[in-house]
Amino acid sequence: MICETLYVSYKVETFKSFCLVRIKSIQIPLGFRFVSKTILCLRGFMKNDRFFFISVVVSIFIMFGIASQSFAGKIIRVATVPAGAEVSGIAVNQVGELFFNAQHPAGKGEYYVVENGPAALIGYVDGMDIRTYNGKNVPIPNEGSRSQVHVASGEYVILGKSGQKLGDGSMLGATYDSNGELMFISNDVDYNAFIPLSASEAILYTAFEGATRKGVSGISRLKLQRDKGRWSTNFGKSGMLDLRSIGGGWVLCYGEVSPWGTPVFAEEYYFYNTMLWNHPDLHDKDEKPTYMKGNDMVFHMPKMMNRYLGRVSNPYRYGQIIEMNYPASDNPELVRHFVMGRLSHENATFMPDGKTVYMSDDDTVKYTNAKWNTNSGGVFFKFVADHKADLSSGTLYAARAKQDSGTDPNTTGFDIDWIELAHGNNEQIIKWISEYDGIGPKDYVEGRSNFVSDADVKNWAESKLNKDLNSDGSIGTYPDNRPAFLESRKAAAALGATYEWNKLEGVTNINGTVYIAISEISESMDQKWGHANWATGKKDKTEQGHIALNKEGCGAVYRGIMSEDYNLTRLEPELVGRTTDGKKRCDDERIAHPDNILGLANGSLIVAEDAGKSAHPVDMLWLRK
Template sequence: MKLHYKTLLALAITAALAGCGGDDGKDGAAGAAGAAGAAGVDGTNGTNGTDGADLTAAPRLTRLATVPLGAEITGLFKTDNGELFFNVQHPSDTLAAPDNNAAVGVIEGFDLDQLDPKLAAVAVPASGSTEATQVILATGSYKVLGRAGDTYQGAMPFGLGAITNGANNASLKQSQDPDFNAFVASNADGSAGYLYTSWEDRPGAVSRMEVTRATDGSWSVGDVMNVDFSAVLGTIINCFGTLSPWGTPLVAEENYEAENTERWNDASYTSGYPSYNDVKLIQDYLGGTYPNPYNYGYIVEITDPLAANPVPVKHFTLGRMAHENAVVMPDQKTVYLTDDGSHKGFYKFIASTAGDLSAGTLYAAKVTQDATSDTARAGMNLTWIELGSATNAQLATWIADYDGFDETDYVDGATNYITDAEIQNWADNNVGDDRYAFLETLKAAAAKGATTEFRKMEGININYHGVAGNTVPFMYVAMSEIASSMADDSGDIQLDQNLCGVVYRLGLDANYNTSRMEPVVVGGPYDATAAVNPCSTDSISNPDNLIILDDGRVIIGEDTSKHENNMIWVYNPEGK
């Protein structure tokens, strides 16, 4: 009971894993609640009363799905009709074919907007069971729309998820890493449209499936193609994303190389980021031209998404970093951006013109932590430091200044690119233009005094109509784990380590500004001695993708090795 007591104490100001009834008790079962609350064990209706009524104010966490061994959950996307698309990324090679190949799919017979709050949760699969090798859902059935390598009767000659060169006449590698999904409807009732799927590799790719929902609710696939990124010199590590308010997919380039540009053309650097081998693959994509590092690490908007040939636009204005995703507020100007990895920042962009991300001002957050290191209780106040203003056109000119370098120009201990001294001089003395804010965003943020200590900041999202109408005036962000730069004894953030992760909630004011983040779903406890599931299966482990529903519930997808089977959770802050 010590665990439950501590968790409920944290929930007094935040939220965590809470069920409304006792473990395995009628109507208050762990199955119904997903995660056990501070309730009776094996008691009929639970010791807290019928249906756990006296805990209805306590937030509740319900396990909606589990996926096969080795797979993570990516691409969570809800349509306006409540359909849920998601991917089974890189399942274990030990699974039998075809289940050992990544899948892009949708739940049929399911309406997420009408999800029963008392839905019985999926059980944790037993090790070695058949369930551990399958997608298991609390309701509905998972329809695979495509697997890595599928050719669709020759429409994809190199296979779904194949990374081709810019000329699209040779395959560079086969990816098992589908990530972001976005469904763009092509008719009024949303029964037809295009499903865009990012492939998280170096170089990256985005596939587009024409999909149709029949009157019986079943989905089918028509034409399939890859978006042509050759005009923007290709992409890398296409991670999560969102659909803009004006209906265009916003694909995030998760460029871990962004803070280590000086090693980009170092031929001896093959074990870290940027790996010289990966840089050479981008060179292959470009047909032999050595790539300029400042062309990679941005939010890529896919404009004209219903056209025969969609047009990608790289928004240099949103900064160069390991983008996880960007979410645009209802004013169609304010954008929040997360940066994945360790020692990272949190960013805001304000566009000059609504609906146009090609010009604006970039900001980075400065954190003041509450006076406690308890991860389940410590909120953080945020102030925003202006980094710089620019347009895509200006930045394209500045980026071109670094064209033409290759491995023959590398000198150990020096760099052909922007130096740390340049950045610090710009920050301290206002010397030079604002290229540093956009091309070396992390270093520029640190030089300006912003907090660069976040660890594994993942998906960030809102319910668009809930924020616009002030019915769900919150933004949520997943922190995969609290460790490293967030759990040391220096800097702005000094929290207790939590290797299972936290989901934070951020309030939004009438102008879509946020000034505080607070923990609401806390993973764990963590058991380092456990052979499997070192993070308790009663709560989240390494949260990643997020969806916020119209009623304020939050869908959480995991990217974890600390649960043997990754899970999708429903967090209900009202405890229903």
């Protein structure tokens, strides 16, 4: 017996001679997994419940076949990185070579390069085709071997280390101010974009997040050459890009190469509360946060961007998706797509139609507070472009989740509806953004905002919904749609989207099926959290939000159920970590704190960890076959 009892509750949607039966409360043990599936059953000419029952029974057998195909494949640990480092920048080129980085290895400095400190690594695996690999796990290294990268097959070849000298006179990962003075050398190496030029030449673009609080980012351009089958870097022809043409980069995170061949970069953690961007305490000589007994009430320092630009920075010029045109040229063009929303972009993934894009908003209530910041998690966004392969105009949406009746993160999924925020284009939005240029500390007034305020967002939302949201007896108005594109997370929350996702990380797709990672099912996703108002931060533990799961601090990867036009209608757990000892330790044979994820055309899924030594001995890279 596979299971003694099968409880089925279903709903039927008739489409021609087929019916869609959603098995809502089925739990089928399969290895260590519980699988809930959406299945198709052939109804044909069935006219009564007897025949329908038979169809359901037949469908269950079909479902077992589907499930065995989907989950019979194993999960393989294909690499580990040095102690304290996280795995980042996973990318696979046209011949199956796997690229990944070791970000901020533990030691002196850690997030930025210092004398005698460790350096972040950029590299790839020579001698392994990740598309066909089906071998053994790489062993977890013993304590004496945790200072290097280990791979299950082949050899990890280092293509660059933070701080190495480059041909343009810069150093790998270095950021320089407007006077050409070195600000710092980042160890926060992230997204890799592999651009082939020929069988023996390529360019590898790599994003550097910044250096913890020093959020100014960089992009390196490494010239690769293949000799005797192995890639190496020609440092004399490599350099760092100047990002001043787009106003600099603010915590560049992961990315994806679009279906039309352009690398796309995501700006993460732009800032927690725009109102504070020009607060005098963030621009004085004290550069310590409050938790270090300083006066900086937020983590990142906008003064660093001012130093980089040599002028006052505008917060609305950060937190976007950035596309690189002409990546094979010596002078690629960077373009900000303001129409895709301003949020803590972790990544964007492109559907095969060349128009639909899903975007993850990597935020958490862990680092916010009710006084200074909106007490909000992240929002799951969708963008639909007006034209194929053109991201300059389109419609922005935010997801509203309806949780299943359960609370077990291993089996509980979510139905997803999409709320339209607004339609727009880059040209119009940049005009709105330009209105906020030049606003600095001298313009700050306590209790007021020089930017789009929460009151503005509420008035905009009331005008969209034709509803009084703040109980003041009137319906507010707003002249345009700038809140949707300049304060996208707040705008989404105000319209009723789910804003309790805790650290939405990588988002990818496999032939049009979306997968999304959540680093920790905790905080605002925990059923013990309650619900917090997005604007005031006031929390009510007696009220539950859209998400209320049992805590699983080791995280999960969800799989999307897709309908026509690549519309995601549901999320179901695909891979779930498991807490073992205490509150933080995770099962070494499962994923822990998934971050970057990457889908392959053959159905495989690559999962990179940002776990830390309290969760896993070293961070790991997994292949789900």
